[in-house]
Amino acid sequence: MKIFLHTNSFLLFLLMVFLPQALLAQRLVGGQVLDARSELPLEGVTITASTGEQAVTNELGDFSLSVPESARRLVFSYLGYETQREAIPPAGQELRVLLQPGEANLQEVVITGYESNRPLLQTAGAVSLIDREVIARFDESSIVRAVNTVPGVRMEERAPASYRLSIRGSTLRSPYGIRNVKLYYGGIPFTEANGTTALNLMDASNIGSIEVLKGPAGSIYGAGTGGTVLLEPRRAAIGESALQVGATLGSYGFRRYTAIAGFGTEKANVLVQYAKQQYDGYRPQSAIDRDVLLITSEFYPSEKRTVGANIIYSNLYYELPGGLTLEQYEENPRQARGGMFGSVTQNASMNQEGINVGVKQEYRFTEQFRNNTVLYGLHRFRNHPFNTDYERNASQEFGGRTSFAYDTNIGSVGASFTVGGEFQRGFEASRTYDNNGGTPGNLRSDDEVVAKSGFLFAQAEFKLPADIIATAALSLNDTRYEITRLQQVGTGDYIYNRDFEAELSPRIALLKQLTDKISVHASVSAGFSPPTEEEILTSNGILNEDLEAERGTNYEVGVRGFALANKLSFDVVAFYFRLSETIVSRQDVSSVAVFRNVGSTNQKGIETSIGYTFIDEPEQALSLLKAWTSYTYSHFKFDEYQRDEDNFSGNWLTGTAPHAATAGLDLNTSLGFYMNATGTYVDEIPLNDANTVYADSYLVLGARVGYKRQLGYHIGLEVFGGVDNLTNEKYSLGNDLNAFGGRYFQPAPDRNYYGGINISYKL
Structure with a gap:
């Protein structure tokens, strides 16, 4: 007993001695x-x-x-x-x-498309998201690999910066450039009135996130059967002022330099970004030199009003190595197109200089009633020696968009109504010449083209009992081209006007939220896509007066959600799309693309995205470990297709792979080390309408490793390195479809490496 009392007294003594010191510490x-x-x-x-x-x-x-x-x-x-x-x-x-809001789960991600600003789980439509982390997992020389991580989307690069993009379809209408897909940047139209999009004037680092609306589901974005892409600018972090510089070097003379200055306060957000990219090329005549200056800003003068502006200036030069025949491709994929009209001989290349300026305002009259209005203008100059001709074009354009939204309740039913319109007018002075070894020769044609496009739209959304959301949308679209031929050798002058009859594009969608983690949706939508200016007025100066607009109807059902304690996310969509008056292209003897309507196509498909997060514990040594995959099945066929004596009905749709998949593994540590691994598989692709020539299937692997750390409060450091085409796969990433002379193949680089550094400083 005495021992117990002495022990307790000793412990009490220690507590009385050391407790004040512990409290002081x-x-x-x-x-x-x-x-x-x-x-x-x-x-x-x-x-x-x-x-x-x-x-x-x-x-x-x-x-x-x-x-x-x-x-x-x-x-x-x-x-x-x-x-x-x-x-x-x-x-x-x-x-x-x-x-800062980060990469959220499906329940938290808010979709800006469809003008509803609802969480993804409450959005009735096939939508894919590409955030800043996905774009930055590659070397940012282009956005092709980032876009190809999502299902149902195919982006190609025939040469560095020569983009093509298709959503649930082939690139038949896009032998070069982006067509039949509408793009917006920060809510401001980026696709021009003539239906084309010069996405290569933008740098990958200018993009903060991408939303892809698939098929003719974007009624409120006007005419189109190919989908809508919403690009959000990269913005400064709120409450932070910082400077950042970066440099990346890689194989085949790849150099890339960036400088960013940004500040964000409760009243303003401004980011200024300059990017310089150069590349000597994997093949002869495949170099690139691009300068891009971006100024993006948002100001918040009051709780009711947000004002923003974007300015993008770009000066782009890239070379075109040309397509190879199968024999040339197998013999030496690094060669350029040769012969009398060879790419090196003719200096086949593109010079583009342009500036896009857009301003916007969001104003909330009340908590229920708001307006969004944007105005923009652009100027672009293009100097383009091609293998068989020489084009010089100058374009000017202006346009705007406005929408009014009203939220209310009709009894116990929540309702949201949106109405608005969009208008674009573009003017282009276009001249074509003989190409005499890379210099303009005799004038072939001199045209002035005015393109006008516009539409009105309305949408009603109802939140019904039993967690059902119903949406009905409608747009009325009109497109007109006015072409004045000032001069053409042998034919003289004339004026040609083409006014496509205004058409309605409806959309009906239903969504049922089964639980707070799973929802199902279904929709029916119709759309039409008028030909672009370049499809009507081809580069050989011939007018395609008989070309009609495509028309299509899309049916789809889907389920998305997450499970297993939010570790598993999934998004699955099945669709059936029938397209009539399908526009296809083929090359003539002078390699000029010509277009025609060929009946109809029958397109069925399944798109899946699945992700699983094994570890997400920021304070553990291994702080993040997740795997993800996307898969696309495309059962696309010509339904009716008769060309002269050839009947291609029932053939596989040219330029579309039946199976495509991308998978990735991401690993982060609390010390700042990270690793991103990506693999892409593409099935064999038919390269002509007759289905007699195919591009082989391929599997391309790549990885990026790095160290990213905040060194104290002010300085942030990232050092990284990566490899693309790790297995040295031989493949073509931008096939020329229905190419004359069998020049189908545009070889992609073999195994290549890059490495770089980013340094930031918080002010």
Whole structure:
């Protein structure tokens, strides 16, 4: 008994001696955590000290935490937001932490398409998202590999910066350039009135995120059967002013340099970005030199009003190595097209200089009633020696878009109504010459082209009982071309007007949210796609007066959601699309693409995206480990196709692979090391309408590893390196379809490497 009393007395003595010292060694840290964009308080944010102590914010976003003097930093983590580390401030100073929204799960991602701004789980339509992390997992020389990570989308690059894009279809209408797909940048039209899009004037680093709306589902975006792509600009972090510079070097003379300055406050967000990219080329006559200056801004003068502006200036030069025959491709894929009209001999290349300026305003009259209005203008000059001719074009364009949205309740039913319109007018002065070894020769044709396109749209959305959302949308579209031929050898002058009859494009969709984690959706939509200016007025100066607009109807059903404690995400869509008056292209003897309507196509498909997060613990040594995959099955065939004496009905649709898949593995560590691995498989592709020539299937692997760390408060460092086409696969990434003389193949580079560094400084 005496031993027990003595022991307790001794422990009490030790406690009385050391407790005051322990208390003196502690300090109290407090502050508030807010959403970076809205600056509203965040409840439930976990704050972890570097010594292990934890606290949670209350409903006001406030926290207090007692930490030992040895603690150096606090880690703030919250579902749907980027994990943030902050140094512990001096005694008596409170922290004000602005958390940035991060890569969220399906329940949290908000879709801006369809003008409804609903979470993805409540969006009735096939939508794919490509965020900044996906774009940055590659070397950013282009966005092709990032776009090809999502199902139902195929992007190609016939030569560096020579993009083609198709959504649920082939590239038959796009022997070069992007057509039949409508693009917007920050809500401002980026596709021109003539139906073409010069996406190569933009740098991959200019893009913060991408939403892809598939098929004729975007009624509120006007005419089109090929889908809509919404690009969001890269923006400065809210509450942060920073400078960043970066450099990347790679195989075949690849050089890339970037400089960014941005600041974000509660009243303004401004980002200025310059990107310089150069590449000597894998093949002769395949170099590129591009300068892009981006200024993007948003201002918040009041709670009701947001004003923004984008300015993009680009100066682009890239060379065109030309297509190879199968024999040339197998003999030496690194050669360029030769002969009298060879690419090197004729200096086949593209010079484009352009500036796009857009302004926008969002105004909330009340909590229920709001308006979005944008105005834009562009100027572009193109100097284009091709293998068989020489083109010089200058374009000017202006346009605008406005929409009014009203949210209300009709009894117990929530309703949202949207109406608006869009108009574009473009003028182009176009001249073609003989190409005399890369210099313009005799004038062939001199044209002035005015393109006008516009549409009115309306959409009604109802939130019905039993967690059902019903949507009905309609647009009325009109397109007109006015072509004045000032001069053409042998034919004289004339004026040609083509006014495509205004047509309605309806869409009906239903969504049922089965649980808070799973929803199903179905929709029916119809659309039409008038020919672009380049399909009516080809580069050989011949007018294609008989070309009609494509018309299509799309049916689809899908299910998306997440399971297994939110670790598994999935998105599956099945669709049936029937297209009439299908436009196809083929090359004539002078390699000029000519177009015609050929009946109809029958397109059935399945698109799947699946992801699984094994580890997502920011404070563990292995902080993130996730795997993902996308798969596309395309059963696309010509339904009716008669060309002269040839009947191609029942043939596989030219330029479309029946199977395509992409998979990736992402790994991050708390120390800052990371690894991204990507593999892409594409099945064999028919290269002509007769289905007698195919491109072989291929599997391309790539990986990027790096170290990314914040060195104190001010300096951030990223060092990285990567490899593309790791297995040295031989493949063609931009086949010329129905090519004259069998020149189908545009070889992609073999195994190549890159490495670089990014340094940022917080002001």
